[in-house]
Amino acid sequence: MDWTAIWLTLRLATATTAILLVAGLPLAYWLAMSSWRGRFIIEAVVALPLVLPPTVMGFYVLMATGPNSPLGSLYEQTTGTLLPFSFPGILLGSILYNLPFAVRPFTAAFAGMNRRLIEAAWCLGESRWRAFWRVTLPVCWPGVLTGIVLTFAHTVGEFGVVLMVGGNIPGVTRTLSIAIYDDVQALDYASASHAAGLLVAFSLTVLCITHALGRRRLPV
C-alpha cells in the first residue's frame, strides 16, 4: 500500500474541503439570496468545472500559475518557490475544480430554506450574522454536509487536474488516483487493485454516513 500517496491525498482533500467551506458558504448564501439579475453569470462560472474536461481546466491553471504569469511570478517572489508541480499548486487546481461540488449543494440548501425563518430571527433582535449561525446554518445542515462530503470524496478521487498541474512527484503531488494510474502503467495490478479497492470502500462508507447523518437533527 502506498501510504505516502494516501497521506498526501487526505491532506489535499482536507485542505480543499476546509477552504471551500469557508469561501463557498458566503458565495452560496449570496447566490441564494441575491436578487441581482446578472446572478446567472456567476452561477454558470461556478458550474463550469462540471462540464469542462479536467485536462482543459488543468491546462489553464498551469498556464495561470507558471513563472511567467502574474500570479506565478508573484508567488515566486513572495515564497521563493514555484507554484506548478507543488502541493499549493495542486491545492489551487483542486479548489477551482471542486467549486461546484461545494457551492451548488450549499446554494440549493440556502435557496430551498424558508426565508421567513431568517426574518423571524431578525425580528427577534438577532443580527444577520447571528441569524446565519443560529438559524440558517443549522436548518441547511443536510445540504451543507452533502457539499462537504461531495467535495472531500471528489478530491480524493481527483486525477486530471492534479496530473496536469502537479505532475507525478511522490510525496508532493502523487495522489492515490495517480498512483493507481502509475501502477497500471507498470503492470503492477496487485498494488493498483489494493488502492482501487480502498477508494471504493472509502467512497461507499462516506456516502452511507452522509445519508444517515442528513436525516438527523443537527446536535446544537
Next chain:
Amino acid sequence: MSDELVAQFEKAYRRGPVIHGDLRVSGTGFSVTVLFGPSGCGKTTLLRCLAGLERPETGTIRFNGLTWFDAASRVSWSPQRRDVGFLFQEYALFPHLTVGENIAFGLRNWRVEERRRAVADMLDRFQLGGLESRYPDQVSGGQQQRVALARMLVRRPRLLLLDEPLSALDAALRDELRSQLRHWLSEFAIPVIVVTHDRTEAIALADQVVLMQTGRVRQTGSVEEVFSRPVDSDVARIVGVETVELGEVAGVSNGLATIRVKDVSLIAIAPTYPAHRVHVCIKGEDVVLQRKTPERTSVRNHLPGVIRWMTPEGPLVRIGLDCGFALTALVTRPACEELQLQVGEPIVALLKAPSIHLIPKD
C-alpha cells in the same frame, strides 16, 4: 412627540402594483387595527414595510416620535432596531429548536435566571406546559400558533404585527381561537396590527379597520363604520355584509339568543361560545321587506322602520332603513316597484333568526 404610528409610503414591485401605505395607529396601550382586504391587495406588503422587512421607495414611517423610515433622508431602521413582534402566516418556528428554545430565542442577552422565568411564564400563559422539550413538528397547529405568539411576546416588543394569524388553522379551531386571540393579546399593553382577508376575523378582532383594495387604503374607521357604511360600492362589495352593529346578549334559551341592538330586540341562533358583547351581521339579501307586519309567519324578527335612502344597483336596489338601528336591504327592481317603495315611507323588515350572524367580541 406623538404616541402614534404614522405611516405614509409607496412600495413598488417590478412589473407589479404600487402599494400605497397610509396608516395612523395609536402607539401605546392595547388596541387592534385590522388591515382587511382581498388577497393580493398589498396588506402583507404594508405589514412587512412596517417591520422593516421591505423597504418602500418613498414616504415615511414614524413610531412614537422615532423616524423608522424616511426615504428623503435615507433613514431605514433594521427590523432588529425597530423592536417589533412579527407573527408569520405559517408561524416560522425554528424546526431545529425545541418549543422552549424557540420561545427563548430572542432572549440571548438575558441573565439565565430571568430567561428561565420568562419562558416558564409564557409556557404557563399559553398552556404549553410539558411541551417545552418537543420540536415544532411534534405539536399541533394550535400549539404551534401559541409557541409563535409566546416567542414574539416574551420580549415585550413595542408593536405587534400579525400576518393572517388564524389562516393556517383548520376551521373548527379558527372559530374557537378568534375570540381567544384577542383575549391573549389584550393582556399585553401593546398595539396590534393584524392582516386578514377573513371578514369574521376582522370583525372579531378589530377596534379599527383599515380596508385595502388593489394597493390602496380605501376606508379607515370602526368596525361598524367600515362594514355598515362603506364609502362606495367597491368597498361595499369587499366587505360583503351590509349591516354590522354592536349588540349585547340579553338572554339565551333553547339555543336561541335575544340580542339588544340599541333599543331593538333580535332573536338569533346563540353563539357556540359564551359571549356578552357581539357583532350582529346581517346580509342585505337576507332582509325581506313587507308593507304590513304579517299575522302568522315563521320569521322571528319583525322590525318596523322607515326608508331613509334608495340606491339602484343594476337589477337590485340597495335600501337603507331606520329600524331603531341602520339596516340595509337588497331587493330586486320589480319588487321595489310592486311595493311602491319610497324614501320616507314606513315599512316592515323581516329577518329569519338563522340569517343573523353573531360574532363574539370578547
